[in-house]
Amino acid sequence: MTAATSTTLADGRELIYFDDGAMAKPHPERDRRPLLPRSDEDTGEIRFDALTGDWVAVATRRQTRTYLPPANQCPLCPSTAENLSEIPGPNYDVAVFENRFPSLGPALGMAPSTPGWGTSGTGFGRCEVVSFTSDHTGSFGSLPPQRARTVIDAWAARTEALSAMPGIRQVFPFENRGEEIGVTLHHPHGQIYAYPYLPPRAAVMAGAARRFFDAADGRLTLTGSILGSERSAGDRMIAEGRHFSAYVPFAAHWPLEVHLTPHRQVADIAGLTGPERDELASMYLDLLGRLDNLYATPTPYIAAWHQAPVDDYFRPASYLHLQLTSPRRSADKLKFLAGSEAAMGAFINDSTPERAASALRDAGAHSKASASTGGRTQ
Template structure:
């Protein structure tokens, strides 16, 4: 059973420790940095794009955020010596804290209703950082099954807590891995965004899921049907368990794309049973290690954990699932989102999902050696 300890940082931000089941850490250390108290008034701005219907967060204060610091100045390592980090305890397993440079929040509330051109408001919401391990080097795929399970419990805990905040309409845990993706801290970590609106991609998926759900009188969910078809075909399936299936989707957008979907219809991390969380820890590590062992250097990726929006009209049809994507289309090549993808949202995949699935099925699921994965910090060598 994961142990949870809640405390606060010097400026008032929340810090939560999640310890592995057998671990016992007192977490009595206090943040002694001379930080000014954080004020909800320092929340950024939300602006409405009338051309697309999108909300855009204007967060100019993030220009000063920490950028690729050396290991001895890492803000996610345990505090030691002169490095007074965001995590004051000298020992921890998993730590979650409010981002010091948030895109959204710290104030929470509702996004403006019935927006039109020129509409703006405060960028309500909350942004949290999830440190997967106290070790500065490595990656999620290098974690033990027990530690991966602790992270899943942390995601579930934070999903439930953030979903209960005023105005929050979507909770999105994710991980960016590799500088090619835009990572600014090498330490293995992820983030959680709690939005005051339903983001565009989530809205599109929610609408498709709802239409399918209603067309089948609430008896069948879209993702459930997709998993059944992928299982029946098998040509894009990578791994199957009792509770989850991992596969390359039929219309994969990216050269490397894997979906990990539960067999049961659940909306989010918090709704997973203990048995489902146990298997998810094993299968997620399986997927990440296949990805990492595909080439001689670690592969950059985005791990997007899609959860059902909190809107009561959309939530019944939404199914929790992982969408893991990478722009790596060969050992020495990356796919860049240029004109068609970036400007028009019209994706062109240079590989076939069936070929990608076959490659991933044949890859080892062994944990990558620390020297190979950690020493390159997730960088791909491009000639």
């Protein structure tokens, strides 16, 4: 188990250190910045779009968030006398803290249950930043396997804690990598959003999973059935391990899209066993290495961990999996969401999933890490 130590920042936000290994390291330093105390009154609002059934968060304070600062002013690097950052201690392993400029929260509570046109509510929820390392350069893909495992344990611990908070219906860990995606900090990091409602894509996926589950009388899950079909077909598979498989989905939306799925149904990262987390660390690093081996420059991506909703209705049918997507369609071209995708949600893929899978198989990286957990590449 990864050791964790909780402390408080100057304005009252929580900061949690996750240390490599089972022994906690000392973290005695305190935040010395003259920050004003944060209040639940700082929480924004959510507004209901009656045309789509979506909630939209309104968080005007995000306009002042930090944007691509120089390295000596990075808020995720350890604090120094010249740069009092979000993390007061010296070198750390992994740090998780409440976002200073959150889209949701810090107040917690329930979203309106029967919304209609003109319905608004408090933007309840919680947004956290996950800093993968104290090193300013690099990426998740350059982490050693032990550190990747520590991040996974941090995701698991925060998923469990956030899921238990009042009003939370969905916990979403994710990472944006690359300025092309909209990253505002170069330091290797991700985020976790805890929503008071089911976000649109989560709601669609949960509904499809529940309908399939009901039609199968609870004997099969939708994601498990898809995983079995992809493993049988084989032409879109990228890697298979003892506990996880990675493949390009049959109807991939993006030029580069990979799903990493456990072989057994599990609701969220917190439900993974130790051996499963070990293999997940190595296979995830392998996938990110393949993505970066495709071209001469690093590939931008969004890593989205789709977990089961917190509620009891959708949870039995839901199935943890990662969706790793990139808009990069060639060495010097990106796919932009224009009219059809942005306005209608109707995606058009310029390549085939089979071709993308073949390229990713050929771009094999971190083969030793994959082999060390019993995994095999296709």
